[in-house]
Amino acid sequence: MAPPQSSRASLDFGGPLGAAALILLLPATMFHLLLVARSGPARLLGPPPYLPGPEALWSPRALLLLLTWLGLQAALYLLPARKVVEGQELKNKSRLRYPVNGFQALVVTALLVGLGVSAGLPLGALPEMLLPLAFAATLTAFVFSLLLYLKALVAPAYALAPGGNSGNPIYDFFLGRELNPRICSFDFKYFCELRPGLMAWVLINLALLLQEAELRGSPSLAMWLVNGFQLLYVADALWHEEGVLTTMDITHDGFGFMLAFGDLAWVPFTYSLQAQFLLYHPQPLGLPMASVICLLNAVGYYIFRGANSQKNTFRKNPSDPRVADLETIPTATGRQLLVSGWWGMVRHPNYLGDLIMALAWSLPCGVSHLLPYFYLLYFTALLVHREARDEQQCLQKYGLAWHEYCKRVPYRIVPYVY
Numbered sequence: 001m002a003p004p005q006s007s008r009a010s011l012d013f014g015g016p017l018g019a020a021a022l023i024l025l026l027p028a029t030m031f032h033l034l035l036v037a038r039s040g041p042a043r044l045l046g047p048p049p050y051l052p053g054p055e056a057l058w059s060p061r062a063l064l065l066l067l068t069w070l071g072l073q074a075a076l077y078l079l080p081a082r083k084v085v086e087g088q089e090l091k092n093k094s095r096l097r098y099p100v101n102g103f104q105a106l107v108v109t110a111l112l113v114g115l116g117v118s119a120g121l122p123l124g125a126l127p128e129m130l131l132p133l134a135f136a137a138t139l140t141a142f143v144f145s146l147l148l149y150l151k152a153l154v155a156p157a158y159a160l161a162p163g164g165n166s167g168n169p170i171y172d173f174f175l176g177r178e179l180n181p182r183i184c185s186f187d188f189k190y191f192c193e194l195r196p197g198l199m200a201w202v203l204i205n206l207a208l209l210l211q212e213a214e215l216r217g218s219p220s221l222a223m224w225l226v227n228g229f230q231l232l233y234v235a236d237a238l239w240h241e242e243g244v245l246t247t248m249d250i251t252h253d254g255f256g257f258m259l260a261f262g263d264l265a266w267v268p269f270t271y272s273l274q275a276q277f278l279l280y281h282p283q284p285l286g287l288p289m290a291s292v293i294c295l296l297n298a299v300g301y302y303i304f305r306g307a308n309s310q311k312n313t314f315r316k317n318p319s320d321p322r323v324a325d326l327e328t329i330p331t332a333t334g335r336q337l338l339v340s341g342w343w344g345m346v347r348h349p350n351y352l353g354d355l356i357m358a359l360a361w362s363l364p365c366g367v368s369h370l371l372p373y374f375y376l377l378y379f380t381a382l383l384v385h386r387e388a389r390d391e392q393q394c395l396q397k398y399g400l401a402w403h404e405y406c407k408r409v410p411y412r413i414v415p416y417v418y
């Protein structure tokens with residue numbers, strides 16, 4: 001068993017109290033959003049229209065459906081992959097291997113769903129099951145995180161995450177103790193980060209679109225845009241699946257309640273909020289405005305993809321011709337920092353692109369309600385906090401070279417603003 005982290009190590013998320021609050025607040029917020037989205041006034045900051053009783057939340061059918069979904073995605077993960085890649089170097093200097101077949105899993109899932117729908121699968125009934133499904137996903141995330149916590153008790157020291165091992169059980173349960181928990185070659189964090197939650201998100205969106213078509217004769221333009229933009233985002237994540245191996249979630253954070261709940265419940269049930277809102281609150285959208293919103297999403301995507309690909313290419317092979325001409329700062333670790341190209345514009349150009357897309361996903365819902373802008377508000381807070389955590393980690397890793405980078409590239413996310 002590994003010793004706890006030094007008690008002097010600063011704790012993220014407000015320490016054990018903050019973690020305890022988030023363990024309660026995140027599910028509560030998710031249920032609030034699900035209830036408010038279908039209520040007439042749809043007030044983000046108002047009280048929920050009613051408090052659901054146990055019979056509205058608990059459904060063995062919903063749990064069975066969720067477990068079948070997880071089983072299907074796990075089976076697709078285990079299918080032979082054409083490509084297997086190595087992750088970042090671990091504390092013991094070894095590297096884990098990861099299958100790259102997420103996009104293949106998306107295509108097979110789409111085919112299965114298509115076959116199911118043409119055979120009479122009532123996908124349009126899914127919106128009515130969101131509450132019990134979200135409850136089942138929350139229960140699953142709690143049980144799963146508990147098992148992960150117990151598994152970490154017998155993990156060797158080198159397998160533990162830099163955070164998440166404070167010795168405080170609530171904090172460690174939230175943040176996650178083990179960096180890459182696995183059974184044989186099945187990597188739980190890599191699997192959960194990209195597959196069941198992201199694909200469930202677009203499936204829920206599609207179900208909402210079909211339900212709207214059933215209710216109103218055809219889906220609205222706003223619903224098409226939200227579905228299209230978010231499908232692009234999810235397909236892009238799975239197409240560039242190996243890019244996730246350089247994100248903070250995989251290289252730094254443990255796998256605990258934050259990511260288990262985030263991946264399995266928060267993403268599918270809150271990221272589909274705009275489509276949920278549109279089903280119950282149809283919004284008029286003309287072609288000129290729709291074109292402007294499409295352009296905004298395209299600009300956001302261009303920055304997001306350009307920045308992420310540039311960094312991933314550079315980290316994989318700094319002499320790759322696509323990045324070899326970029327200016328860099330050497331660091332004492334032997335790794336270099338890009339200081340021109342996207343990463344010379346601001347220190348987190350990928351966050352900027354992601355935020356622009358978040359705005360484009362909300363605009364089709366009009367400006368009469370704050371609710372569809374929840375994602376933009378939450379995401380801004382998440383990225384500002386994430387950026388601060390990343391800065392701290394980079395300062396620790398790169399010291400003076402990081403100071404030099406901050407001097408050369410003074411803005412964090414938005415040029416000349418922040």
Ligand SMILES: NC(=O)C1=CN([C@@H]2O[C@H](COP(=O)(O)OP(=O)(O)OC[C@H]3O[C@@H](n4cnc5c(N)ncnc54)[C@H](OP(=O)(O)O)[C@@H]3O)[C@@H](O)[C@H]2O)C=CC1
Binds near residue numbers: 315347394
């Ligand atoms: N939709 C959603 O809910 C969420 C989406 N995201 C998205 O996920 C993506 C990944 O985000 P995240 O993991 O936070 O962070 P990044 O992908 O930005 O990774 C940060 C790391 O990049 C490396 N880096 C930083 N600056 C430079 C530089 N100048 N040159 C080379 N390498 C550099 C450092 O690691 P090292 O030097 O060790 O390589 C740093 O720790 C982003 O696009 C973000 O928008 C994130 C959270 C939630």
Ligand SMILES: CC(C)=CCC[C@@H](C)[C@H]1CC=C2C3=C(CC[C@@]21C)[C@@]1(C)CC[C@H](O)C(C)(C)[C@@H]1CC3
Binds near residue numbers: 026236244249
């Ligand atoms: C406090 C709180 C709500 C924590 C949970 C946060 C998680 C929902 C997010 C943390 C990082 C994420 C990433 C993506 C989805 C959301 C979570 C899990 C991501 C998979 C979305 C698609 C992108 O292309 C991505 C692969 C870059 C991204 C990685 C980070």
